[in-house]
Amino acid sequence: xxxxxxxxxxxxxxxxxxxxxNRQKNSGMSKEEExxxxxxxxxxIKSFVAKISPHDPKRGFLCYKTNKYALHYYESLxxxxxxxxTNTSVKNVRDLLQQLYKxxxxxxxxxxxxxxxxxxxxxxxxxxxxDQFIKQQVKTLQ
Amino acid sequence: MGIYGVYIVSKSGGxxxxxxxxxxxxxxxxTFSYPLDLKxxxxxxxxxxxxxxxDNIKVGHVLLAINGIPVAGRKLEDxxxxxxxxxxxxxxxxxxxxxxxxxTVNEKIFLASMFYPLFAIASQLSPELRSSGIExxxxxxxxLQCYQTLxxxxxxxxADPxxxxxxxxxxKIYELYTDYALKNPFYSLEMPIRCELFDTNLQVLLExxxxxxxxxx
Numbered sequence: 001x002x003x004x005x006x007x008x009x010x011x012x013x014x015x016x017x018x019x020x021x022n023r024q025k026n027s028g029m030s031k032e033e034e035x036x037x038x039x040x041x042x043x044x045i046k047s048f049v050a051k052i053s054p055h056d057p058k059r060g061f062l063c064y065k066t067n068k069y070a071l072h073y074y075e076s077l078x079x080x081x082x083x084x085x086t087n088t089s090v091k092n093v094r095d096l097l098q099q100l101y102k103x104x105x106x107x108x109x110x111x112x113x114x115x116x117x118x119x120x121x122x123x124x125x126x127x128x129x130x131d132q133f134i135k136q137q138v139k140t141l142q
Numbered sequence: 143m144g145i146y147g148v149y150i151v152s153k154s155g156g157x158x159x160x161x162x163x164x165x166x167x168x169x170x171x172x173t174f175s176y177p178l179d180l181k182x183x184x185x186x187x188x189x190x191x192x193x194x195x196x197d198n199i200k201v202g203h204v205l206l207a208i209n210g211i212p213v214a215g216r217k218l219e220d221x222x223x224x225x226x227x228x229x230x231x232x233x234x235x236x237x238x239x240x241x242x243x244x245x246t247v248n249e250k251i252f253l254a255s256m257f258y259p260l261f262a263i264a265s266q267l268s269p270e271l272r273s274s275g276i277e278x279x280x281x282x283x284x285x286l287q288c289y290q291t292l293x294x295x296x297x298x299x300x301a302d303p304x305x306x307x308x309x310x311x312x313x314k315i316y317e318l319y320t321d322y323a324l325k326n327p328f329y330s331l332e333m334p335i336r337c338e339l340f341d342t343n344l345q346v347l348l349e350x351x352x353x354x355x356x357x358x359x
Binding site: 004005020023024025027034037038040041044045048049050051052053054055056057058059060061062063064065066067068069071085087 | 146147165166168200202203242245249253256257259260263264265266267268269270271272273274275276277278279280281282283284286300
């Protein structure tokens with residue numbers, strides 16, 4: 001199992017946080033540009049999924065896979081979006097993302113009065129905890 | 143359970159073939175009294191539920207008929223305005239039919255061409271080197287499997303999330319395409335596929351895959 005990178009967006013599409021672990025390829029554009037492209041793609045996928053779905057969707061888009069990586073998507077009801085890129089064989093990433101939201105984001109961002117909502121996360125504590133969390137997941141799942 | 147549809151998108155992103163296979167019909171008819179406990183909204187010339195889910199009526203469903211008379215856009219078939227009718231308390235009780243909006247051909251063409259950039263961006267935003275575009279896209283209600291040939295044509299099938307063996311199915315559809323569409327002298331490349339033999343063979347194949355898919359589970 002390997003985790004490539006994570007994007008956290010708020011409901012307005014602002015990139016709150018980005019971190020990568022082992023990323024082999026850069027998209028050849030700045031981080032801001034890339035985040036905008038990523039958000040735009042997710043936004044389009046969401047509306048695509050809502051329209052093409054044969055039944056009434058509940059949670060909607062979950063993940064997509066290419067031959068090299070898988071993108072997992074979790075959106076909270078408040079619109080915070082977690083996007084995690086892993087290799088294709090990883091399972092149960094949804095639980096992992098939910099846990100990340102509950103144990104890391106809510107604990108170290110929402111409960112931190114210094115963190116302003118809708119602004120990129122600069123908290124050092126959050127950064128450390130997120131890094132720890134992901135590394136621990138990689139270890140336990142191996 | 144099963145397969146919902148097949149789409150073929152040409153190299154330039156246009157929808158050249160679409161086949162709906164047992165798409166479920168989601169409709170509910172109920173009698174309402176005044177005032178209506180649903181909030182309706184006019185969007186894309188359709189009246190859809192924007193707030194207030196009840197029974198089997200979900201947000202996003204469109205108003206299909208009032209008292210059995212079909213609604214087209216915001217007007218009833220007999221020329222009355224649907225919104226005016228719903229606002230008038232003297233008309234109640236009313237029998238309203240709601241359902242999940244059916245995709246029009248235009249919408250399908252629009253969605254097919256929308257998938258094209260998504261496919262390309264997914265490969266561009268890849269953290270790994272030399273990644274392909276989207277191969278499988280999963281949602282809670284369906285799974286989309288896409289197979290791109292070396293010549294750039296995309297074959298997509300939409301099926302139940304638990305359906306297995308979609309890659310093989312797509313390769314078989316590709317085989318049918320090469321046999322019955324490409325070898326047809328009246329078929330020109332990049333144009334919509336209208337070949338009877340292709341249609342019939344595809345239908346047989348889908349029926350087979352649907353049965354085997356159920357057997358495998």
